[in-house]
Amino acid sequence: MASTSALYLLPTTVSAIAADDALDANWWPFGSLDQLDAAITAVGRTLYAAHRPLLQRALDHLAK
Template structure:
């Protein structure tokens, strides 16, 4: 597994291509949504996580959190 910086979708695509790999077209809409969400100055990661947890009936598993 490889990790690349995600400052923008274009930056990510360039880094992946330079490594001789391909960014899957099916992943682009999800990555575009993440990019827009992270760019929103009103975005609150904790509130978002709480919302996602409530939508999954508490089944959302997050690494590195304490119970």
């Protein structure tokens, strides 16, 4: 598995739209990794450990 990250600041809220490769795409707003992990776990999904540093880097950048 390979992951690529990008941080986009959008001027308005947009809907998550996907084709058949990701029919269940969703946005997950969060202020901490613990908050995100709890929200994802609550719907029966898993936050992959390898994604945590990428997401933390985005949070750190936004906090500047």
